[in-house]
Amino acid sequence: MxxxxxxxxxxxxxxxxxxxxxxxxxxxxxxxxxxxxxxxxxxxxxxxxxxxxxxxxxxxxxxxxxxxxxxxxxxxxxxxxxxxxxxxxxxxxxxxxxxxxxxxxxxxxxxxxxxxxxxxxxxxxxxAVTAYAGALGQRPGAVVAAGTGLIALGTDLRGWSRADGWGHLLGDCGSGAWIGRAGLEAALRAHDGRPGGSEPLLARVRAVFGPPAALPGLLYPRADRPAVLASFAPEVARCATEGDTVAAGVLARAARHIAEAAAAVCPRGEDREVALTGGLFRTGEPLLSPLRAALAEHLPYARVVTAAGDxxxxxxxxxxxxxxxxxxxxxxxxxxxxxxxxxxxxx
Amino acid sequence: MxxxxxxxxxxxxxxxxxxxxxxxxxxxxxxxxxxxxxxxxxxxxxxxxxxxxxxxxxxxxxxxxxxxxxxxxxxxxxxxxxxxxxxxxxxxxxxxxxxxxxxxxxxxxxxxxxxxxxxxxxxxxxxAVTAYAGALGQRPGAVVAAGTGLIALGTDLRGWSRADGWGHLLGDCGSGAWIGRAGLEAALRAHDGRPGGSEPLLARVRAVFGPPAALPGLLYPRADRPAVLASFAPEVARCATEGDTVAAGVLARAARHIAEAAAAVCPRGEDREVALTGGLFRTGEPLLSPLRAALAEHLPYARVVTAAGDxxxxxxxxxxxxxxxxxxxxxxxxxxxxxxxxxxxxx
CATH class of the missing domain: 3.30.420.430 (Nucleotidyltransferase; domain 5)
Known part of the structure; x- marks a missing residue:
């Protein structure tokens, strides 16, 4: 032994x-x-x-x-x-x-x-605590864990602060489900002729889900509705990369929500660390670029570090x-x- | 006989x-x-x-x-x-x-x-067609039917135009479920210390649902989630009436969404009629006042009439x-x- x-x-x-x-x-x-x-x-x-x-x-x-x-x-x-x-x-x-x-x-x-x-x-x-420990270990700071959902957790080592993590109907603002849902809404706005619509996102809805009229029937009966919504988030990133301003706007709003959640839980102090962990942050530059800007604005005193682990x-x-x-x-x-x-x- | x-x-x-x-x-x-x-x-x-x-x-x-x-x-x-x-x-x-x-x-x-x-x-x-026929009869125009959900239907008597009615995850923008959901999100933003929060709405969440931490457990297991969300819409109207600017902002955005849906389906032409029907429009002045303004802006050529029937x-x-x-x-x-x-x- x-x-x-x-x-x-x-x-x-x-x-x-x-x-x-x-x-x-x-x-x-x-x-x-x-x-x-x-x-x-x-x-x-x-x-x-x-x-x-x-x-x-x-x-x-x-x-x-x-x-x-x-x-x-x-x-x-x-x-x-x-x-x-x-x-x-x-x-x-x-x-x-x-x-x-x-x-x-x-x-x-x-x-x-x-x-x-x-x-x-x-x-x-x-x-969220093990996500924190994996990302920042036992150091004070803030961690945003985001995939289908989103939660921000911060600690000064005296207590925990939590922001969001309320699920796809009450919050999880900026999460994969949030981005996907906003992208689908923009697609259907284009379909209806309402303002705020995106033709490129509508084209992706047709490619991924088929006729828009069938979309409610594909989504609402499912038990994993948040995952279905989140499955459209990469399409939003793709359209943003290809120059769609509506899709880029969705990601910019998501970035602001993420930074707001991080700022709400990050302990004050010099040289605080903020780490981002979870699948959402593999979305790439269309999200990360506005996110860096939003974090610099909302958390000027913190340093964004790479999560050490999962x-x-x-x-x-x-x-x-x-x-x-x-x-x-x-x-x-x-x-x-x-x-x-x-x-x-x-x- | x-x-x-x-x-x-x-x-x-x-x-x-x-x-x-x-x-x-x-x-x-x-x-x-x-x-x-x-x-x-x-x-x-x-x-x-x-x-x-x-x-x-x-x-x-x-x-x-x-x-x-x-x-x-x-x-x-x-x-x-x-x-x-x-x-x-x-x-x-x-x-x-x-x-x-x-x-x-x-x-x-x-x-x-x-x-x-x-x-x-x-x-x-x-x-939606029987709602139209109840509200405007066989005259051309547009009808917005709204309660828990929201759909706009218009006709020039040659064909139908539909806008929204996509359900609470994909649209129904401005509906009871939409207003309630936005109000709950604002309450939880206040709870978390995120921007855009409303303390009056948070107080109403505590009064209606109990501790905010229990809210996800009260909402997500339910089959009638849209109705649960919509049940909070009157609280948003109440807070707006009492001067809460966040709640008033939710209703102003709802009013814009409703007017956008009506404008998307209303046939062009002089003296068109637009009717509003359904339980949402019993919310009262906190919604109806911004809605009149939004309709005047988005549908300047249409006349808002009382729905004749249900x-x-x-x-x-x-x-x-x-x-x-x-x-x-x-x-x-x-x-x-x-x-x-x-x-x-x-x-």
């Missing part, structure tokens, strides 16, 4: 369940992870990971703890076996909906993971910090909760 | 099924309804009506023709019996979703109504025009279709 400290990071969300095993360098311990861990991993190194595409089900009691455990424990055992690893020192689970749908996880996971894997320390985190990296980093007694990200119900239990004999 | 000409109007939509029996004055016939029928009813007088609150189900084949018939025929028989009326000369059915969900109705209703009620003439119309009145008017050979509203697939069948002996 290889010696050292072993930790597990978990990322559970709409695109499935991912589990990573991490190794901490020998001698890692209280305080040793601070200062130099620019990536936020506390020096943790991922030695293996498992990705399961099917999302963990949400039932009446919220995220289904039993189903999550039924997948997580065998995955962890496999990773530990393949790495020749010893007992886990800590596990961090980042999950979408932790604040509102995490009751079953909170009630079940600490005891269940102690029994099954002998884990003494467990962190439960909102997926939410799974963030989960590993939280587990590593928990294992070494160096967790500095603020604990707050629904955001980041950590429990320590005496290890028992494995059953 | 009372002599005269009897017609039936039907209005089927999200709020249920309504059936009205109408009587035409003696001597009504080809041409006699033209000219003076300002209300569009062709002189038809409603002698009784039935309202069934449960909406007709939509199945794989679209609007369930069998369920509609199962309710419509007994309701019609009851109305005819109570009025001591003779055989129906025509029936008009206005239904939400006729264009995309009306295949079963088109295939089934003409023969079924001939067999069951001996009806020789049947009109099938989109609910979609059920419109359905009766279409049936009356069909019975008397005076139907002037344009026939167009999915919008207004009329069939004539030789009456057979009732089975």
């Amino acid at each position: 290889t010696s050292g400290t072993w930790v597990l990071g978990v990322d559970s969300g709409g695109s499935g369940l991912r589990v990573a095993l991490g190794a901490l360098p020998r001698g890692s311990g209280s305080g040793s992870g601070s200062g130099s861990d620019a990536g936020g991993g506390g020096g943790v190194r991922a030695v293996g990971s498992v990705a399961l595409a099917e999302p963990v089900r949400t039932g009446a009691g919220g995220i289904d703890a039993r189903q999550l455990l039924g997948r997580l424990v065998p995955a962890a055992e496999g990773l530990l076996r393949r790495a020749g690893a010893g007992r886990l020192a800590a596990v961090a689970v980042g999950a979408a909906g932790m604040a509102t749908l995490g009751d079953e996880l909170r009630a079940t996971l600490p005891q269940a993971l102690r029994r099954s894997l002998g884990v003494p320390r467990l962190a439960l985190a909102a997926d 939410p799974l990296d963030g989960s590993l980093a939280v587990a590593a910090a928990l294992a070494t007694g160096t967790l500095r990200l603020p604990r707050e119900p629904g955001m980041l909760e950590a429990t320590t239990l005496q290890p028992t004999t494995r059953i | 009372t002599s005269g000409t009897w017609v039936l109007g039907v209005d089927s939509g999200g709020s249920g099924l309504r059936v009205a029996l109408g009587a035409l004055p003696r001597g009504s016939g080809s041409g006699s309804g033209s000219g003076s029928d300002a209300g569009g009813g062709g002189g038809v007088r409603a002698v009784g009506s039935v309202a069934l609150a449960e909406p007709v189900r939509t199945g794989a084949g679209g609007i369930d023709a069998r369920q509609l018939l199962g309710r419509l025929v007994p309701a019609a028989e009851g109305l005819l019996r109570r009025a001591g009326a003779g055989r129906l000369a025509a029936v008009a059915v206005g239904a939400a979703g006729m264009a995309t969900l009306g295949d079963e109705l088109r295939a089934t209703l003409p023969q079924a109504l001939r067999r069951s009620l001996g009806v020789p003439r049947l009109a099938l119309a989109a609910d 979609p059920l009145d419109g359905s009766l008017a279409v049936a009356a025009a069909l019975a008397t050979g005076t139907l002037r509203l344009p026939r167009e697939p999915g919008m207004l279709e009329a069939t004539t069948l030789q009456p057979t002996t009732r089975i």
Whole structure:
């Protein structure tokens, strides 16, 4: 058995369940992870990971703890076996909906993971928190996590500030679903002869979805309406690149919304860092160019940095910090909760 | 049995099924309804009506023709019996979703109504067409029908023009759902500390829905999300009345969208009429005042008139025009279709 400290990071969300095993360098311990861990991993190194595409089900009691455990424990055992690893020192689970749908996880996971894997320390985190930890580690600043949805999270290491993340009907302003929806509306305005329409976007609607009259029937019966809307966002970027001013205007408004959310949560102070993470920021220059301008306007005191890692990296980093007694990200119900239990004999 | 000409109007939509029996004055016939029928009813007088609150189900084949018939025929028989009326000369059915969900109705209703009620003439119309006929009769112009959703329909009596009506994710700009959604977004912007927020609207969210954090859980699992959004529109009007500039801004933008939709469909020409119909226009002055200004700007050549009646009145008017050979509203697939069948002996 290889010696050292072993930790597990978990990322559970709409695109499935991912589990990573991490190794901490020998001698890692209280305080040793601070200062130099620019990536936020506390020096943790991922030695293996498992990705399961099917999302963990949400039932009446919220995220289904039993189903999550039924997948997580065998995955962890496999990773530990393949790495020749010893007992886990800590596990961090980042999950979408932790604040509102995490009751079953909170009630079940600490005891269940102690029994099954002998884990003494467990962190439960909102997926926005693991996105933050993956992007900025344990440094104060702001992270915007954006894909189909959008949320901004900031911390001064005393507490968390959140902006948006309200979903596609109440907000997620500037997200993939927001951009796609605005693009579709502009296409249909052109179809109707209303002002604010875009013929190039209408042409893309016909190419992607077929006759505009069929679009409502393709969208409304779907359960994944936000994803359908977001699927049109790359078409908006494409039309903007090709010179359509309406599409460019949609992206400029999205950029302003993103910068507003970042500014609402970023702690004041010199040389703050803001990181952007998630699939939306792979949209490219049609979005990034107005976004840089908007961030410079709304957050003149902050520096935009590249996200060091993704939410799974963030989960590993939280587990590593928990294992070494160096967790500095603020604990707050629904955001980041950590429990320590005496290890028992494995059953 | 009372002599005269009897017609039936039907209005089927999200709020249920309504059936009205109408009587035409003696001597009504080809041409006699033209000219003076300002209300569009062709002189038809409603002698009784039935309202069934449960909406007709939509199945794989679209609007369930069998369920509609199962309710419509007994309701019609009851109305005819109570009025001591003779055989129906025509029936008009206005239904939400006729264009995309009306295949079963088109295939089934003409023969079924001939067999069951001996009806020789049947009109099938989109609910927007019966809303038009109820509001403006058979005169050229434009009608905006708005409640939870919003659609504008115009005609020069040669064809129909439609604008918006795309539903709450793709358009319905300026509708109840649109206003409510914009109001909720403004409330949550205030909650987050993002620009464009409204503290008065946030206070109304707390009063109506409870803690803002619970709002996504109250909205997204619901099947009637547009209605939930629209339920907040009166709160936006209330805050605007009390001086909130953000709420007033939402209503001003809604007014512009409504005027844009009306202008997109209104035929050019002198002294055109535009009518507003539906629950949204009972919102009162906070909406109507900017709407009058927007209509004057976007449709300077049109006169805003009071809607003479509702979609059920419109359905009766279409049936009356069909019975008397005076139907002037344009026939167009999915919008207004009329069939004539030789009456057979009732089975």
